[in-house]
Amino acid sequence: MSGRLAVVGLGPGDVRWLTPEADAALATADALFGYRLYLDRAPVREGQSRYPSENRQETSRARAALERAAAGARVALVCGGDPGIFAMAATVCEEIEAGPTAWRALEIEIVPGVTAMLAVAARVGAPLGHDFCALSLSDNLKPWPVIERRLDAAAQAGFVIALYNPSSQARRWQLDAALERLRRHLPPTTPTVFGRAVGRADETIAVTTLQAADASAADMATLVIIGSAETRLVPRPGHAPLVYTPRSALA
Amino acid sequence: MSGRLAVVGLGPGDVRWLTPEADAALATADALFGYRLYLDRAPVREGQSRYPSENRQETSRARAALERAAAGARVALVCGGDPGIFAMAATVCEEIEAGPTAWRALEIEIVPGVTAMLAVAARVGAPLGHDFCALSLSDNLKPWPVIERRLDAAAQAGFVIALYNPSSQARRWQLDAALERLRRHLPPTTPTVFGRAVGRADETIAVTTLQAADASAADMATLVIIGSAETRLVPRPGHAPLVYTPRSALA
Numbered sequence: 001m002s003g004r005l006a007v008v009g010l011g012p013g014d015v016r017w018l019t020p021e022a023d024a025a026l027a028t029a030d031a032l033f034g035y036r037l038y039l040d041r042a043p044v045r046e047g048q049s050r051y052p053s054e055n056r057q058e059t060s061r062a063r064a065a066l067e068r069a070a071a072g073a074r075v076a077l078v079c080g081g082d083p084g085i086f087a088m089a090a091t092v093c094e095e096i097e098a099g100p101t102a103w104r105a106l107e108i109e110i111v112p113g114v115t116a117m118l119a120v121a122a123r124v125g126a127p128l129g130h131d132f133c134a135l136s137l138s139d140n141l142k143p144w145p146v147i148e149r150r151l152d153a154a155a156q157a158g159f160v161i162a163l164y165n166p167s168s169q170a171r172r173w174q175l176d177a178a179l180e181r182l183r184r185h186l187p188p189t190t191p192t193v194f195g196r197a198v199g200r201a202d203e204t205i206a207v208t209t210l211q212a213a214d215a216s217a218a219d220m221a222t223l224v225i226i227g228s229a230e231t232r233l234v235p236r237p238g239h240a241p242l243v244y245t246p247r248s249a250l251a
Numbered sequence: 252m253s254g255r256l257a258v259v260g261l262g263p264g265d266v267r268w269l270t271p272e273a274d275a276a277l278a279t280a281d282a283l284f285g286y287r288l289y290l291d292r293a294p295v296r297e298g299q300s301r302y303p304s305e306n307r308q309e310t311s312r313a314r315a316a317l318e319r320a321a322a323g324a325r326v327a328l329v330c331g332g333d334p335g336i337f338a339m340a341a342t343v344c345e346e347i348e349a350g351p352t353a354w355r356a357l358e359i360e361i362v363p364g365v366t367a368m369l370a371v372a373a374r375v376g377a378p379l380g381h382d383f384c385a386l387s388l389s390d391n392l393k394p395w396p397v398i399e400r401r402l403d404a405a406a407q408a409g410f411v412i413a414l415y416n417p418s419s420q421a422r423r424w425q426l427d428a429a430l431e432r433l434r435r436h437l438p439p440t441t442p443t444v445f446g447r448a449v450g451r452a453d454e455t456i457a458v459t460t461l462q463a464a465d466a467s468a469a470d471m472a473t474l475v476i477i478g479s480a481e482t483r484l485v486p487r488p489g490h491a492p493l494v495y496t497p498r499s500a501l502a
Binding site for chain 2: 011014015016017018019020021024058082083084085086089090091092093094096097104105107108110111112113114115118119121122123125126127128129130131132133134135136141142143146149150152153154156157158159232234235236237238239242244245246247248249250
């Protein structure tokens with residue numbers, strides 16, 4: 001049995017962000033698993049079988065991929081962005097820990113990728129240029145008070161905040177509540193970035209302020225970055241402003 | 252004048268992490284600037300001029316690259332990892348804000364890359380699988396008490412912590428002090444990862460505990476990840492253990 005499971009980060013939408021390592025992991029797989037919209041981005045190759053699944057089927061998708069690898073196949077499980085950031089690598093680890101002992105003997109490879117916050121940050125300058133945190137706003141698997149505590153701690157300690165999963169059809173009030181919470185700690189002028197579908201044809205990037213930020217502008221393809229009190233805006237004639245967080249920090 | 256400055260992330264050491272976009276930005280440049288060790292990783296091409304500089308010359312390097320772009324050249328300023336994470340993109344923004352008005356009219360492109368914490372995390376599983384922060388331990392540009400406050404806040408709120416710049420020849424005590432600080436808040440068994448020179452021939456990855464972590468094992472090529480209280484270790488026969496942080500969190 002020579003099964004292998006590669007958990008492969010495709011990067012955000014643009015194929016120019018697909019690393020050579022990720023491309024090779026896709027090319028050498030016998031079977032491809034993944035959320036349908038991500039799997040659609042992997043080139044179709046003869047002799048490979050493809051198993052698309054729906055969003056929010058993370059657990060069954062990870063199990064199916066592990067079972068196939070345990071049966072001897074070379075499996076690629078594809079993710080958007082980086083597999084280790086609010087994506088399938090943690091789910092695979094959870095299922096290996098909970099699953100049959102044989103799964104622990106499998107060769108597991110995590111193939112990193114450009115995660116959405118890096119791509120959104122790059123579009124506007126360097127908002128993550130100093131200490132920052134990444135926080136999922138989904139309260140499907142953690143209680144909302146934990147999210148509130150983390151928002152408070154991050155803003156008070158001066159971290160820039162990248163919000164993953166800010167909104168979805170089933171979670172409509174969370175981003176608005178998070179922005180309200182952050183307004184208690186941060187200046188109204190704090191630069192705030194909404195990056196939607198970064199790298200895709202329908203990409204939109206909007207720079208606003210914490211005061212003016214409108215939660216209803218976000219959906220499940222959006223990543224939100226909220227600056228620290230030190231994040232700055234540099235107006236530029238003929239170009240969008242630059243948003244950046246200086247390398248230095250005051251006491 | 253059609254100058255352009257691209258700030259290009261090469262990813263960590265392995266060329267298989269260089270994105271096609273970054274490769275194209277290097278190929279179409281007239282002039283390449285960068286820290287000597289990163290510039291050595293960009294392929295030599297006829298007709299391009301190369302301007303290596305030493306470490307810690309970020310400001311003068313950024314200015315030189317901007318001046319060259321303002322003179323009409325297509326300039327690539329190379330960084331290891333991602334340019335927006337403790338790297339040159341923030342320095343370039345700082346210099347544009349402080350510099351001649353003409354620099355604000357330049358075309359600036361930030362080309363994202365795989366940053367070190369993603370590559371180190373991928374080597375061991377999914378330690379950044381849930382909310383996390385990235386913190387530079389360098390107190391060259393921020394006071395140490397700010398770093399202490401951020402370490403306290405991150406550990407108490409349950410963020411996994413990725414430490415950039417944990418140590419250097421001039422900064423020897425900071426990582427030890429940071430680990431001591433974190434031991435106040437986190438269990439002694441908290442999984443801790445030292446990733447050195449990830450993606451290079453001399454890569455070493457060590458998984459230990461917060462209690463046993465030895466600061467003297469880190470240098471300026473090291474990235475350290477300290478788990479949260481929920482980060483787990485999955486032993487595997489014949490393989491290194493998996494380290495991961497579950498997607499769920501307790502109250």
